[in-house]
Amino acid sequence: MGYHETYQAAQNDPEKFWLEAAEAIAWVKKPTRALNDSNAPLYEWYSDGVMNTCYNALDRHVEAGRGDQIAVIHDSPMTQSSHEITYAEMLTRVASLAGALKAKGVGKGDRVLIYMPMIPEALEAMLACARIGAIHSVVFGGFAAHELAVRIDDATPKAIIAASCGLEPGRVIHYKPLIDGAIEIATHKPDFCVIFQREQEVAKIGPRDVDWHAFQYGVDPAACEPMMGSDPLYILYTSGTTGQPKGVIRANGGHAVALHWTMKNIYNVEPGDVFWAASDVGWVVGHSYICYGPLIYGATTIVFEGKPVGTPDAGTFWRVIEQHKVTSFFTAPTAFRAIKREDPEGKLVKDYDLSSLKALYLAGERADSDTIIWAQNQLKVPVIDHWWQTETGYAVAAIPLGLEALPVKLGSPGVPMPGYDVQVLGDDGHPLPNGELGAVVIKLPLPPGTLPGLWNAEDRFKSSYLTAFPGYYETGDAGMIDDDGYIYIMARTDDVINVAGHRLSTGAMEEVLSGHPDVAECAVIGVADALKGQLAFGFLCLNAGCVKDHGEIVAECVQLVREKIGPVAAFKLATVVERLPKTRSGKVLRGTMANIADGTDWKMPATIDDPIILDEITVALRAMGYAGQN
Numbered sequence: 089m090g091y092h093e094t095y096q097a098a099q100n101d102p103e104k105f106w107l108e109a110a111e112a113i114a115w116v117k118k119p120t121r122a123l124n125d126s127n128a129p130l131y132e133w134y135s136d137g138v139m140n141t142c143y144n145a146l147d148r149h150v151e152a153g154r155g156d157q158i159a160v161i162h163d164s165p166m167t168q169s170s171h172e173i174t175y176a177e178m179l180t181r182v183a184s185l186a187g188a189l190k191a192k193g194v195g196k197g198d199r200v201l202i203y204m205p206m207i208p209e210a211l212e213a214m215l216a217c218a219r220i221g222a223i224h225s226v227v228f229g230g231f232a233a234h235e236l237a238v239r240i241d242d243a244t245p246k247a248i249i250a251a252s253c254g255l256e257p258g259r260v261i262h263y264k265p266l267i268d269g270a271i272e273i274a275t276h277k278p279d280f281c282v283i284f285q286r287e288q289e290v291a292k293i294g295p296r297d298v299d300w301h302a303f304q305y306g307v308d309p310a311a312c313e314p315m316m317g318s319d320p321l322y323i324l325y326t327s328g329t330t331g332q333p334k335g336v337i338r339a340n341g342g343h344a345v346a347l348h349w350t351m352k353n354i355y356n357v358e359p360g361d362v363f364w365a366a367s368d369v370g371w372v373v374g375h376s377y378i379c380y381g382p383l384i385y386g387a388t389t390i391v392f393e394g395k396p397v398g399t400p401d402a403g404t405f406w407r408v409i410e411q412h413k414v415t416s417f418f419t420a421p422t423a424f425r426a427i428k429r430e431d432p433e434g435k436l437v438k439d440y441d442l443s444s445l446k447a448l449y450l451a452g453e454r455a456d457s458d459t460i461i462w463a464q465n466q467l468k469v470p471v472i473d474h475w476w477q478t479e480t481g482y483a484v485a486a487i488p489l490g491l492e493a494l495p496v497k498l499g500s501p502g503v504p505m506p507g508y509d510v511q512v513l514g515d516d517g518h519p520l521p522n523g524e525l526g527a528v529v530i531k532l533p534l535p536p537g538t539l540p541g542l543w544n545a546e547d548r549f550k551s552s553y554l555t556a557f558p559g560y561y562e563t564g565d566a567g568m569i570d571d572d573g574y575i576y577i578m579a580r581t582d583d584v585i586n587v588a589g590h591r592l593s594t595g596a597m598e599e600v601l602s603g604h605p606d607v608a609e610c611a612v613i614g615v616a617d618a619l620k621g622q623l624a625f626g627f628l629c630l631n632a633g634c635v636k637d638h639g640e641i642v643a644e645c646v647q648l649v650r651e652k653i654g655p656v657a658a659f660k661l662a663t664v665v666e667r668l669p670k671t672r673s674g675k676v677l678r679g680t681m682a683n684i685a686d687g688t689d690w691k692m693p694a695t696i697d698d699p700i701i702l703d704e705i706t707v708a709l710r711a712m713g714y715a716g717q718n
């Protein structure tokens with residue numbers, strides 16, 4: 089069946105379509121029905137099926153005689169090392185870690201927070217939780233202690249699993265003090281922390297901590313806990329409009345079915361192929377396509393610890409593809425923009441044999457045509473932009489290469505995937521004609537694998553996603569659909585920005601900036617950036633009578649966001665203004681500010697030390713009658 093027939097089959101009889109897809113998964117007890125809509129508009133999938141995600145990712149491949157196949161390749165330019173782990177070895181390691189967690193009282197439904205860099209142990213920790221039915225919540229290493237504390241208080245984990253350190257170019261990220269600091273700030277205190285000591289830094293172990301290896305000593309490996317299809321597998325926090333992140337829940341059954349389905353139908357992967365998602369386990373791409381998708385499908389996954397440029401050079405990605413014979417490669421457009429900037433003519437590409445590569449997939453942010461064309465010319469394989477969100481867990485729109493190699497249209501991440509009825513609505517909730525820009529929504533119910541709700545926040549789930557357009561899930565993206573059914577994603581409709589493929593809340597940054605003693609009022613907007621897609625830009629109104637140097641205040645604010653949210657916010661641009669543009673009711677006109685900022689001729693690199701750019705934006709604002717001095 090081609091794309092159109094498959095899409096239609098899922099529309100016409102979703103029960104049949106998704107029960108058939110569920111056949112690809114090993115169940116302890118098969119589900120008798122796919123969708124449970126008894127509590128609509130909250131939906132569950134495979135709620136009477138019983139299974140275990142870790143069993144599907146590891147045990148069943150070993151039982152099928154494929155234990156010697158490589159499950160995970162760790163490639164770390166940061167430590168200049170590369171090693172391989174078979175499915176059988178992964179199973180032994182995961183069962184042992186799971187047994188040790190169980191022996192310390194972690195069980196079904198308990199939360200475990202994972203704070204780890206890109207090492208195989210991060211996947212082992214996730215799978216060990218899945219094995220015993222504990223709900224993991226992985227936090228990206230670029231978040232600071234305060235953000236970690238917010239997540240600890242929301243998820244109330246029984247344990248934290250962490251590494252001693254992460255490695256960024258030129259510096260070691262000391263994880264242990266970050267975790268200790270977070271626990272200090274948090275109201276909830278976990279029972280214990282498991283620390284994986286890396287060679288690059290051995291952390292000091294405190295009374296609450298246990299050593300990763302030592303606590304597994306002499307403990308029986310754990311068996312797989314039978315889980316209901318609708319039992320949560322993980323919580324992944326993502327940015328919303330406020331400083332309080334949203335805890336997206338992912339349930340076991342639908343997740344396993346959907347990811348398995350995507351591996352062949354979207355990515356055209358075969359078991360045993362090498363699938364590489366150059367992302368981080370702290371993001372949804374890392375959850376779905378570094379850890380669960382490839383392993384559930386029996387492929388080989390690469391855990392890559394490094395950057396596309398500078399470690400050692402802009403040929404790193406090509407080296408990894410050649411060395412490990414990668415067939416499918418997935419990353420964010422930012423990474424390609426970074427490579428293109430360093431090596432515009434693609435001189436380094438020619439040094440490597442990339443013949444194993446069948447396709448490149450891009451997601452996480454809008455892919456600009458220049459980047460796509462450059463990648464097509466260099467790699468000479470299909471370049472597939474696809475659109476999804478933490479909430480959906482996998483692609484809403486794509487070109488499903490395994491189903492049908494539909495034509496790629498520049499600027500569009502493709503057509504809706506089976507199960508997703510994507511529509512564009514106007515402010516009044518009515519469908520808009522093709523080609524008109526509006527709110528991109530998905531008709532309920534969403535397909536299996538998507539979020540059934542937010543952790544501890546049913547009301548927020550309903551108000552954030554289900555209220556503005558009753559009967560639909562509101563994606564928060566604005567866009568349009570063309571006459572061929574291709575979707576175009578143009579912008580966010582909320583205060584979320586996308587920096588280097590990382591989703592960030594301007595509201596959270598505003599909350600931090602408001603905490604500066606001299607700041608009376610502030611607004612943060614996203615401004616266009618040639619490398620990272622967007623950058624956050626802060627406008628600060630100071631308290632009356634404040635005579636402190638503006639440069640000093642800006643520098644302090646930059647430092648404050650780094651301390652409270654973390655380096656990942658990449659917040660480096662801010663300016664002092666006399667007042668903010670507001671509506672009569674006092675609402676800050678962020679859209680107006682962003683348009684002005686985008687209209688100014690600002691070029692990269694821009695930093696707070698680049699007064700011309702700040703001046704341009706401030707002058708433009710002043711010309712519009714909004715900004716004051718400085």
Ligand code: COA
Pocket residue numbers: 228229230231254256257261366367368371373395396397419420422423426451452587588589590620654655656657658
């Ligand atoms: N732990 C600690 N700090 C981290 C971190 C981590 N896991 N990841 C990033 N940071 C830090 C960086 O070191 C940087 O710090 P600095 O301000 O001191 O330089 C800051 O957070 C901003 O990071 P980033 O925006 O990623 O910028 P960068 O200059 O380090 O790298 C790219 C730029 C384009 C190379 C990189 O963002 C990239 O490869 N992105 C695309 C891939 C991706 O991961 N996408 C995610 C979703 S698919």
Ligand code: AMP
Pocket residue numbers: 326372450451452453454455473474475476477478479501563564565577578579580586589590591
């Ligand atoms: P995240 O939840 O971090 O994956 O971010 C999801 C958001 O990133 C989406 O709502 C979009 O705004 C944006 N996004 C992701 N993929 C794409 C894409 N292919 N094209 C345009 N925007 C994208």
